[in-house]
Amino acid sequence: MAYLEMIDIVKRYPGVLANDHVELAVERGEIHAVMGENGAGKSTLMSILYGLQCPDEGYIRLAGSTLFLRSPLDAIAHGIGMVHQSFKLFESLTVWENVVFGREPRRGPFVDAAAARSQVAALAKLHGLPIDPDARVRDLPVGVRQRLEILKALHRDVRVLILDEPTAVLTPGEVATLFEVMRSLAASGCTILLVTHKLNEVMTVTDRITVLRDGRVTERRVTADTNPTDIVRAMTGRNVQLRAARQARTPGPVRLELHDLVVGGPSRRAVDGASFSVRSGEIVGIAGVAGNGQSELVEAIMGLRSAATGRVVINGRDVTRDSIAQRRESGVSYIAEDRVRTASAAQASASHNLVMGFQRRPPLAAGAILRLNEMRRWARALIDQFGIKIASEATRVGTLSGGNLQKVVVARELAHDAGVLIAEQPTRGVDVGAIEFLHAQLLAERARGHAILLVSAELSEILALSDRILVMYEGRIVAELAGTEADEVTLGLYMTGDMSGAA
Amino acid sequence: MNLRRQAATLLPIVTAVLVGFAVCGVIAALVGLSPWVMFTELIKGAVEGPQLFETVARAVPLVGMTLAAGIPLRAGIVNLGADGQLVLGACAAAIVALYLPAPDAVRLVAALAVGAIIGGGYAALAAAGEIVAKVPLLLSTWLLTYPAKGLCGYLVRSPLRDPVTAWPSSKRIAVGARLGHLIPGTPVNQGLLLIAVAAVLIVFIDRRTSVGYELRMRGLNERFARYGGVALSRQTAWLMFASGALAGLVGAIMVVGSQYRFTDGALTAPQYSWSGTLAALLAGGEPIAGIVAAVLFAALQTGGFAMERSVEIPRVLTMVLESVIILFLSMRGAIWRRAS
Numbered sequence: 123m124a125y126l127e128m129i130d131i132v133k134r135y136p137g138v139l140a141n142d143h144v145e146l147a148v149e150r151g152e153i154h155a156v157m158g159e160n161g162a163g164k165s166t167l168m169s170i171l172y173g174l175q176c177p178d179e180g181y182i183r184l185a186g187s188t189l190f191l192r193s194p195l196d197a198i199a200h201g202i203g204m205v206h207q208s209f210k211l212f213e214s215l216t217v218w219e220n221v222v223f224g225r226e227p228r229r230g231p232f233v234d235a236a237a238a239r240s241q242v243a244a245l246a247k248l249h250g251l252p253i254d255p256d257a258r259v260r261d262l263p264v265g266v267r268q269r270l271e272i273l274k275a276l277h278r279d280v281r282v283l284i285l286d287e288p289t290a291v292l293t294p295g296e297v298a299t300l301f302e303v304m305r306s307l308a309a310s311g312c313t314i315l316l317v318t319h320k321l322n323e324v325m326t327v328t329d330r331i332t333v334l335r336d337g338r339v340t341e342r343r344v345t346a347d348t349n350p351t352d353i354v355r356a357m358t359g360r361n362v363q364l365r366a367a368r369q370a371r372t373p374g375p376v377r378l379e380l381h382d383l384v385v386g387g388p389s390r391r392a393v394d395g396a397s398f399s400v401r402s403g404e405i406v407g408i409a410g411v412a413g414n415g416q417s418e419l420v421e422a423i424m425g426l427r428s429a430a431t432g433r434v435v436i437n438g439r440d441v442t443r444d445s446i447a448q449r450r451e452s453g454v455s456y457i458a459e460d461r462v463r464t465a466s467a468a469q470a471s472a473s474h475n476l477v478m479g480f481q482r483r484p485p486l487a488a489g490a491i492l493r494l495n496e497m498r499r500w501a502r503a504l505i506d507q508f509g510i511k512i513a514s515e516a517t518r519v520g521t522l523s524g525g526n527l528q529k530v531v532v533a534r535e536l537a538h539d540a541g542v543l544i545a546e547q548p549t550r551g552v553d554v555g556a557i558e559f560l561h562a563q564l565l566a567e568r569a570r571g572h573a574i575l576l577v578s579a580e581l582s583e584i585l586a587l588s589d590r591i592l593v594m595y596e597g598r599i600v601a602e603l604a605g606t607e608a609d610e611v612t613l614g615l616y617m618t619g620d621m622s623g624a625a
Numbered sequence: 626m627n628l629r630r631q632a633a634t635l636l637p638i639v640t641a642v643l644v645g646f647a648v649c650g651v652i653a654a655l656v657g658l659s660p661w662v663m664f665t666e667l668i669k670g671a672v673e674g675p676q677l678f679e680t681v682a683r684a685v686p687l688v689g690m691t692l693a694a695g696i697p698l699r700a701g702i703v704n705l706g707a708d709g710q711l712v713l714g715a716c717a718a719a720i721v722a723l724y725l726p727a728p729d730a731v732r733l734v735a736a737l738a739v740g741a742i743i744g745g746g747y748a749a750l751a752a753a754g755e756i757v758a759k760v761p762l763l764l765s766t767w768l769l770t771y772p773a774k775g776l777c778g779y780l781v782r783s784p785l786r787d788p789v790t791a792w793p794s795s796k797r798i799a800v801g802a803r804l805g806h807l808i809p810g811t812p813v814n815q816g817l818l819l820i821a822v823a824a825v826l827i828v829f830i831d832r833r834t835s836v837g838y839e840l841r842m843r844g845l846n847e848r849f850a851r852y853g854g855v856a857l858s859r860q861t862a863w864l865m866f867a868s869g870a871l872a873g874l875v876g877a878i879m880v881v882g883s884q885y886r887f888t889d890g891a892l893t894a895p896q897y898s899w900s901g902t903l904a905a906l907l908a909g910g911e912p913i914a915g916i917v918a919a920v921l922f923a924a925l926q927t928g929g930f931a932m933e934r935s936v937e938i939p940r941v942l943t944m945v946l947e948s949v950i951i952l953f954l955s956m957r958g959a960i961w962r963r964a965s
Contacts, residue, residue, distance in 0.1 A: 426852065447854035458852055467846035478842065478853035481835040490834045 125150035125185060126282055126313055132179035133166050140166040141177070142337040148282075148330075153304055153314045155324040155345070158334035159357050159553030161523040164317055167334070168284050171315075172204045173197035184282070203275030204284040209267050211259050217270055218242040218255040221277050245276055250306050264411065265296030272303065276312075283307065284315045289323055290550075293411050294581065294614035301327045319357075319554060321350040322582075333357055358555045368565060373589065374402030377573035378423070378454070378542045383432035385418045386597075392418035394597035395432070400542065400573040405564065407588030407605070408577045409613050415597035416577045417459060420546050423575075424456050425449050437541050450479060453541040457531055457548050459577075461524075465531040468520030472512055473501035475519050476534050508533040509559070525556030532560060536567065543567055546577045561587060581610050595619045641953035649946045653938065663938050670931025671924040678811035679931075682883070683895075684923035685813075689820045689875035690901025691908075691919040692827055696871065697864045698910035699831065700840040701847060704865065706751060706766030707872045707898035709773030714744030714873020715880045716777040719887035720785070722798045722880070729801025736802065737819070737877045744873015745866040747773060752865035756858045762865070778889045787886065794888040804882035816878035823871060828912050840864065844910060872898065900926075907954055922947060 124147035133141040141163045148154045158164045169175045171182060173191035182189045184200060191197050194204070211220050218239045227237040242255045251269050259267065268288060275283055285304075289297045304314055304327055316328060324331060325345060333341035333356040341348075341356035355361060378400040385393035393415045400406045410416055421427035423434050425446040433442045436452040444452070458465040466475050477497055480486045485496050501515035508529045512522060519530055532548065545564060549557045564587060568574055578584050584591055591608050593601040593616040601616040650660030671680050690707055697704045704710075718740035725732045751769055754760040778793065787796040804815040831837040840860065843850040851857055875897070880887055900922050908914035929943030 424852075445854075445856060446851065447856055450854045456852070463846075464848050464852050467842055467849045469845045470842060474838070474842065477838070478849070481838050487835050490836060492833055492835055492838060494833070 123183075123186065124148060125152075127183040128167065128171060128180065129183065130180035131167065131170060131177045133163075133170060133175065133177050139337050141170070143180070144334065144337070144339055146332055146339075148313055148315065150313055151308050151311050152330060153308050153316060153328045155328040155331040156315055156317045156334070157319060157324060157331060157353060157357060159319070159555060160525050160551065161336075161553070162334040162357070163337040164334050165286075166337075168204070168286065168315065168317055171197070171282075172202060172284060198278050198280070201279055201281035202284070203278060203280030203282070205268065205271040205275060205286065205288060207287045207290060209271055211267060211270065213258075213260040215259060216255065217253055217257050217259065217262075217273075220259060220270060221245075221255075221273050223274075225278065242273065242277070246273060249273075249276060249303070249310070251303060263296075264291045264413070265293065265299065268292070268296075268300065269303070272307075276307075280312070282313045282315065284317065286317045287319075288316070289318070289320060291412050291579065293617050294610055295618055297323070321353060324353070325350065335359060354554055357553075360555075368587070369569070371403045371568065371589075373404035374571060376401050377437055378575060379433075379435040380423070381433040381435070383419070383422060383434065384430040385415070385422045385427060386430060391430075391597050393422060393429075396594075396599050397432075398592060398599065398602070400575050402541070402573050403568055403571045404589045405568050405574040405576055405587050407584035407591045408575065408594055409581060409584045409591055409617060410579070410594035411617050412579050414594045414617075416594055417546070418597075419594070420456075420459075420544055420575075420577055423449075423544060424454070450538070450540070455535040455538040455540040455543050457535050457543070457545045459546040459550070461527050461531050466519050466527060469518055471501075471516045472505065472510070472519050472530060473497055473515040475530055476501045476504050476515075476537075478534060479538060504533040504537060508563075523553075525552040528552050528556065528560065532563060536563065541572055543572055543574045544577070545574060547579065548576070549578075549580070549583060557583075581613055584608075584613070585610070593617055637954060641950045644953055645946045645949035648949045649942050652945065653942060658938055662936055663932065663942065666932040666936050666938065667925075667928040667943065669928075670935070671928030675811065676927060676931055678808065678813050680920075680924045680927045681817070682812040682814075683927050684920045685817050685820050686875045686879055686895075686897045687900055687904070687923045688824065688916050688919040689871060689878070690897045691904040691915045692820075692824060692901075692912060693868045693871035693875065694898070694902040694905035695908065695910045695912055695915045696827065696868045698844075698905050699912075700843040700860065700864055700910075702861065702864060703763055703902075704748060704751075704766050704868045705763060705902070706748065706768075706770050706773075707868070707901065708893050709766075709770035710744035710748050710869040710872035711876040711898060712777050712892055713747050713773045713876070714740035714869075715876030715892050716780060716887050717743040717873070718877030719795045719798065719880045720780075722802045723785075723796055729799060732799075732802040733804065733881060736881050737874060740877025740880070741870040741874040744876065745868075745870030748865040748869025748872070749862055752862045756861060762861075766865075774893070777887070781887055781889050785887075790886075790888075792888055792891075795886045798881060798885045802881065803885055804878065812883060814878075814882040816882040819874065819878060823874070824912065824916060831912055903951060907951055921950075 126148045128144065128146040131141045131144040144163065144167055146167065156164045156167065166175065170177050173194045173196045182191065189200055221242045222238045226233040227241065228234055239255050246253050251273055253266060253269055253273065288300060292300060308314055318324060328345045331343050331345055331348065331353065332339060333353060335357060376399045380396050380398055383393055383396045384391055396419055408416055418427060422429045425444060429442060433440055436449060436454050439452045441449045441452050462468060477486060477500065481492065486493055486500060498515055505512060505515060510529045510533065511526050519527055535543065548564065549560050552560065564574060576584065576587055585608060588605045591603045591605060592599050593613060595617060596619065646664065653660045653663045670676055693707050694704060718736040721739045722732050722736035725735055747769065751762055751765040754765045755762050781795050782793045785795045787794050807813045807815050807817050839850060839855045843855060843860065876892055879892055884891060901919065904918035904922055905915045907918045925943045925947055929940040932938050933940040
């Protein structure tokens with residue numbers, strides 16, 4: 123009998139069977155990958171294991187005894203911990219305060235700070251997680267924050283650790299460190315569940331793999347006996363082109379220019395003097411660890427945020443002082459990073475989401491009057507063209523999976539047929555099949571002679587698509603490389619501010 | 626499918642009304658009143674014979690104020706200053722109707738137009754405050770109510786005061802510059818037509834125009850609207866102007882249609898703007914549902930008055946009824962959605 127077993131788990135949501143008699147068995151000290159596309163049921167399965175959801179059928183056994191988890195507190199009490207994709211930390215507190223929170227060593231009514239600090243230091247040393255217990259969380263880089271999250275779990279005597287997409291925000295160097303930590307934890311008897319869709323990571327660090335598709339387990343393998351192609355087939359049920367084919371192209375005239383763009387005040391410049399241009403028929407990738415000014419840069423180009431100094435020129439027109447509508451009019455469209463908060467209205471229908479930006483001109487409007495039939499036809503056409511899986515154009519988009527919602531956003535923005543396309547994290551949280559599709563769309567835009575600025579934290583995406591790559595670090599563009607001469611290692615160095623590669 | 630969806634939206638409303646009646650019945654029974662008498666008197670008081678026209682007459686300003694509150698609410702903006710816009714519009718209308726040197730008919734039309742423009746302009750002032758200086762509309766609209774009421778109160782106490790009245794009032798408007806009765810012998814005046822036209826226009830703009838689309842999208846996700854290129858500041862200004870203009874028009878209609886003079890406090894005492902805001906909130910800014918709610922409130926209010934007069938059951942019970950209905954309907958977010 124395995125150490126941790128999830129047996130015959132069934133979870134139904136209205137209209138969806140999220141987990142359909144799922145079995146998961148993990149040995150003690152094993153690193154086990156849980157893979158699957160978005161909506162395959164891996165998040166549901168993990169939230170059941172962490173006590174966030176109750177299964178409709180089935181149960182969990184840990185070390186031979188059956189668990190009934192009603193909340194994450196129950197899960198933690200049984201030694202099951204989880205590190206979420208978005209960290210749950212107190213930014214203004216120190217490392218040790220975050221670690222001991224809720225389980226503080228006490229002296230009378232007070233927190234015994236000295237004991238707590240030494241506990242945290244000892245724990246960090248024991249597991250080889252170098253960290254300064256007195257550092258404030260807000261000053262820590264993302265990789266260290268994650269280490270802190272792991273420490274928090276270990277401090278609660280966690281024996282099963284769930285890591286949900288842990289590498290999404292890390293540099294390649296930080297990823298390597300994380301993998302070392304995972305291996306040493308596993309060696310000391312901790313069981314690790316790694317939820318991810320990144321194949322190379324799974325191949326590198328895990329012992330065994332469970333693949334889910336449509337709520338069912340489609341593959342259960344020892345990592346060493348399998349290969350990426352098989353895993354992708356198990357995830358998608360078909361063969362997927364992992365790397366989009368790119369044709370060489372000579373770029374045309376300049377479509378987007380930035381001249382010494384500065385965003386933010388003199389004390390903290392989010393973007394510190396960015397100058398570059400993007401030509402017609404060219405994809406320029408901006409690589410960088412999240413939070414190094416990429417979002418601010420893009421928002422300043424679009425007018426969602428104002429630039430302190432510098433100029434933005436779109437199709438030859440200086441738009442620095444223009445409204446968002448005027449900029450869009452000048453020929454730019456924008457796939458925003460946050461598709462739920464920014465690029466869509468969850469409670470509006472697909473049709474209303476797809477119409478945004480087209481509501482004031484023919485064919486969707488005659489004067490101020492909307493042509494409702496045209497709107498429906500328009501929405502249906504885009505839904506067909508982009509293969510959006512949705513009941514009808516009148517369905518609210520809040521019900522869609524990440525990949526399908528992203529297709530709605532991309533469909534609308536590409537329909538603008540603008541000369542410049544800004545694609546910010548276009549495939550974040552999207553499943554493998556949708557990534558393939560979206561990449562093909564971006565390349566088709568390039569072939570159509572559009573200028574594309576691609577911002578992505580996924581180096582593989584940047585490398586697969588970009589003609590030129592700019593690296594952003596602390597608000598500055600620290601490197602420019604041709605797509606052909608860049609690789610993950612070089613980019614990774616630049617992304618961490620290491621300039622030695624510049625030689 | 627469509628039928629089922631309609632049933633799904635109607636179910637909570639029916640339930641809320643029934644629960645409201647049940648709660649009031651229990652309260653009435655507890656204090657020794659007959660629930661049966663209460664309900665029959667209430668309903669009779671709202672719709673029986675001439676009372677029906679009382680309800681209609683009350684519904685006209687209430688629907689107007691509901692629409693005034695609903696216009697910005699559709700985009701997620703709350704106008705708490707409808708009272709001020711109403712009073713200012715009414716006062717301006719009274720001045721025009723009394724003193725504009727023109728034929729009666731011209732004075733009437735001008736009074737209505739000026740009432741709307743002044744009310745709209747005053748609301749737009751609050752919008753300007755937010756756009757230019759980022760003063761939250763919730764604050765500015767509310768606070769601007771007081772200077773408006775104060776100014777109008779001063780005007781009818783001093784320069785415009787009709788010395789023959791006991792209460793601070795303007796002079797009476799000439800018969801020719803008044804709105805006529807729509808149905809002779811009832812309090813229903815031609816203002817009904819104006820509000821009906823406004824309602825139809827608003828529903829049409831809401832459903833069928835790009836302006837309506839943009840404000841609905843803003844109501845659902847303001848960031849999305851901004852990202853899509855909707856000019857939010859300009860939209861705020863126009864929404865507030867439209868909202869204030871409607872409030873001002875309601876004020877003007879009350880002055881030239883039923884009271885025939887501007888009396889200090891007389892327009893805000895029935896709390897039309899408050900009931901209107903509640904009805905609009907209940908409908909989430911959606912105009913047709915707002916109108917239905919407003920008419921229901923008007924019926925409850927006239928019924929309550931009649932009940933109090935005829936059987937001395939306190940009108941407060943109808944306010945309890947109103948409150949229970951509102952509370953139950955606002956629960957839909959949690960309960961009804963889960964059920965459906």
